[in-house]
Amino acid sequence: MNAIVPNDPNRVIVFDTTLRDGEQAPGFSLGVKDKLMLAHTLKDLGVDVIEAGFAASSPGDEEAIRTIAREVVGPTFCSLSRALESDIDAAARALLPAKRKRCHIFLATSPIHRAAKLKKTREQVVEIAHKAVSYASTIFDEVEFSPEDAIRTEQDFLHEVCIAAAEAGARTLNIPDTVGYTTPKEIYQIFSDLKAALKDHPQVILSAHNHDDLGLGVANTLAALEAGARQIEVTINGIGERAGNAALEEVVMALRTRPELFKLHTGINTPLLSKASHLLSRATGTIVMRNKAVVGRNAFAHESGIHQHGMLTDARTYEIMRPEDVGAEKSNLVLGKHSGRHAIAKQAAALGFDLDELSLGDLFAAFKRRADEIGEIDEFELMSLLTRDNADKDDARLFKVSSEVTKDFVTITLDLFRDNGEPLKVTATGLNAFEAGFRALVDAYQIEARVNDCEIIQSGFTFDGGAFAEISLQIKGEAYRGRGRGPDPVWAGLRAMCDAFEKYVFLHDRKTHASNLNSEKQHETAR
Incomplete structure (x- = not known):
């Protein structure tokens, strides 16, 4: 169990909202199966609190939360709720199987939200918050309250509504930068002042939830921790509404890499960070940027x-x-x-x-x-x-492509070099140029293969134009990736296919050579 040590003032609670705030953003929608898989991953990672969804948002989300709470054991599970009894009841139903459960209530508090969305006065907002938290406290052992758009809320009113929520039973007060508006210096002061205002509620844990609209989500989260926050609300890969949330892996590794500066620690099992990132990327179908901090492909590349x-x-x-x-x-x-x-x-x-x-x-x-x-x-x-003897020659494997287009088919003729440098001409037909070219190359190499994936970039903005292609071929159960550049997408794609086939040939020849040597050694030993 991911026990949170209340007597350790330097222990940071990690509240992961990948399955709620992250999943609700456009392009990141997840099914129940994927949510369950990721919940197991977050549990293994050592996350303390998993916000599994927003139960009242749909019957499907309520069922997903219930499934996760039933199947995954260890962390505290949480559902987001508006300040409505019906939402709180939905959260209670969804979290019933969980051993440790939390209701996370949010209510807008900034002037623009009060006027444009709630149409409520300050006094009415305080009353609604107190009533909702009081009701949730009769059902849940753990209640968290978030004044939505807290950063743009008047400071005296932010203090007032947070004190009211604490008096009603909230033991975690989350101060969200809902629109990614603040800066490290400003949020440090906001948390410092709020901590002082809550001097009569020392049991309350302050939490930071920062969005990345100005690219400051992680920096603002670290500043809040320096000011006394002891819970961070984060997501894997930083996914979330608009520009996303503060990335779990970045905040955690900042604390781990600079212990002399922050003097704080988490319970995260950091060697699982890359795995979690890759699993989420596959589940959402969203590629992690190469230069993404900590888990990007280039993070440890030079x-x-x-x-x-x-x-x-x-x-x-x-x-x-x-x-x-x-x-x-x-x-x-x-x-x-x-x-x-x-x-x-x-x-x-x-x-x-x-x-x-x-x-x-x-x-x-x-x-x-x-x-x-x-x-x-x-x-x-x-x-x-x-x-290769001809490795110093440009386009050593593919030197001419010609095509003929009819109403229904495309015929491609390729002029290639054999390994010994002699020319080889192959022709094939397909529904398009790539299919025809692929069939021609399969014939040329006499190797059965299928295309796993292909990415072609038309580099028309460069001074020399052209295209770049990267392709993965499945050959005898293994993937071989090839790259190619050419004057047009077809040439570049076929060049990449040649590259992948050549890599298979090279590896196959090397394995065959090693096998023959091993057989010879065994034969010599037997003699």
Whole structure:
């Protein structure tokens, strides 16, 4: 059980709202099965409170919360509620199976919300808040109250409504920056003043819920913690309304990486952060940006030659966290057009090639040409450059594409190079150019394959135009990813297909060679 230690003033409670605030945002909708899977992940991650949904919003959300509360054991489970008895009753029904349950009541308090949405006076808002919290306290052991749009609420009124909620039984007071409006300096002062105003309610925990409209969600959350907040309301990958919420992984790793500054800690099992991020990405069908802090693909990747040289000497030169701390496999020295000779020589040595200066110079020139064409150079691509006689020639595998379009079909003819440099012509027909080209390449390579996914970017904004393609082929149960650049999407796509096929051929030949060597050794031993 994720026990919260009340006697530890430096323990931060992690309240995750991925399944509520995150899921209600456009593009992030989740089914019950995915919500349940993610709830198990959040429990394993060590989240203290899981806001599983908004029970009164729909029968489906109520049922999803009930399923999660029944199937997942450990954290406190929470449902959002308006300041209405019917909402609170719906939350109680949904959370009935949970051992530890919380009702999270929200009520707008800022002048613009009171006038435009509630059409209530300050006195009426205080009365509604007190009544709702009092009612929830007769049903729930844990009640949390949020004055919606708290940051734009008059400070004296914010104090008044929070004190009323505390007197009615709220043990957590959440101060949400609903519209992502505040700054670190301002929110620090707001929390400091509120903490002083609640001096007669020392048992109350202050909570921070920050949106990222100005890109300050994480910074504002950390500032609130410095001012005395001891609960953070966050989401995996920072998903949520509009620009999203403060990202769980970023706040948690800031506290972990700078303990001497914050002197605070959580119960999060940080090596599971990358897993949680990837599971959410798959469930929502939303790709995590490469440069996303902590869990992005580039978080522990280095392409610059200067950076790679430093990393090869001591990883601490350019990494303030270890990849294993967040569950990333390893630091990745990405080979690309910015890489230097030192990193390329190091990777070539790791592949078994001890190059002299002349050979390294030739490789470096071929490497730069290929990197300009496709961007990232992975192990298979580097091995191809190290072993192919024609690797220094542009478009070594595919040198001509011609097509014929009829009413129903497209016929593609490809002129290719064989491994020995001899030309090879193949023709195939399909419903479109990609299907026809793919069939032609399957015929050329004599390898059965299917396309897993394909991404093509028309780079018309660059000075030379053209297109870039990245494709994944499924061959004998394994995925092989290829990249290609060309004057148009069809050329780039076919170039990427060639690249993927070549990587399969290389790996297959290497496995076959290793198997033959092993057989020879066994035969020698038997003799």
